[in-house]
Amino acid sequence: MFDIIGKRRWYFLFSAIVTIPGLFFIILTPLSGDRAGLQFTIDYTGGTKWELRFENHDVTPDQVQSVFAANDLEAAVVQTSDGFLEIKTEPIGLKEPPPAPTPVPTLEPSASPAASGATSPSASASSAPPASGSPVASGDASPSPSPSPSPSPSPSPSPSASAGPSASPGASPSPSAAPVPGRTDLPTDGRLGEMVTALEAALGPIEAQGSLTTIGPVVSSDLVNQALVLILVGALGIMLWITYRFQDVKFGVTALVALVHDVIVVVGIFAILGTFFHVEIDALFVTAMLTVIGFSVHDTIVVFDRIRENRARHAGEPFAEVVNHSILQTFARSIMTSLTVVLTLLALFLFGGSAIRNFVLALLIGIISGTYSSIFNAAPILTVWQEWDDRRHGRAASTRAPRTRRAVS
Secondary structure (H helix, E strand, O other), X not given: OOOOHHHHHHHHHHHXXXXXXXXXXXXXXXXXXOOOOOEEOHHHHOEEEEEEEEOOOOOOHHHHHHHHHHOOOOEEEEEOOOOOEEEEEOOOOOOOOOOOOOOOOOOXXXXXXXXXXXXXXXXXXXXXXXXXXXXXXXXXXXXOOOOOOXXXXXXXXXXXXXXXXXXXXXXXXXXXXXXXXXXOOOOOOHHHHHHHHHHHHHHOOEEEEEEEEEEOHHHHHHHHHHHHHHHHXXXXXXXXXHHHHHOOHHHHHXXXXXXXXXXXXXXHHHHHHHHHHOOEEOOHHHHHHHHHHHHHHHHHHHHHHHHHXXXXXXXXXXXXHHHHHHHHHHHHHHHHHHHHHHHHHHHHHHHOOOOOHHHHHHHHHHHHHHHHHHHHHHHHHHHHHHHHHHHHOOOOOOOOOOOOOOOOO
């Protein structure tokens, strides 16, 4: 019978080898000013992400950075695999919200009595009933009606009159300006239009624009806060539920330790990949982490549930032996379940396209780490804690000889 619990120190050592370099690069992220460690998209940092490809394919990222520096903008530029230059800079091109419209005072109720009071009583009585005018009202009260109709008709007919005749002549020149292929999405006005002019003047014409996205700092800070809240609430909720389900805090805390291990492994590997290969974390990364947490807890609960059954069924045997038998009984099930998910994710990673590649990579790493931590970390840590608790309370270990059993799935 394979003794997993007896070799637990080797598994703890392997977990340390995997997690410690990742932790180093995670801590390096704020210390290096985001130049090393985790690389975030503008979803989290805010700013403008601009992908351009010049007709001169020999343009380097340093040349683009120098153009932005000459225009008082700090930019980080990298070369992508499809020949585009990915530019990340501060938010530019954001439209300010329109000012709130100020209410215009209306003169309809107050002007007519004043005007009628200025004229004779006979004129006011005769001019009150008609709305737009009879010959009597226009002749007798010519000074007084002139202020009241002039503000109201002047704004309303002017847009309608200008829109009707001028729309038909103005429509003819617009189709004559044919769009240039590959340049239709390039901005032509504002700060972005100025940068297009400066880049083309210094580095030649721009062949194509891959994408242009600008996100303000308010949106990005909200995403960061929501991501942290989701992960913390999910992890704490899982710990509380497992503690209640097994009526033992050791089970809940041990499952939480396995979750933290999986999160550190995934985030640490992305920090290493971001440092050396510029792999970025986008908004889908939080979805991947929550999925990994759920899958890892699923495997851990399967092992813990078998431990609880065998502990009651084979009372008197050493706890380490009970845990080892439980792991072997669920080993095949855990491996086969994880293998089917890994094969599906591997197909998505290879053939799913670049839009979801980082998302699938996070899932792939997390599923493998979650399966490992449930078998080789969570159950051995539970064994170490239980044995320490038995020694602390003076509970002697059982001397009953363990029975050999075959592993069943």
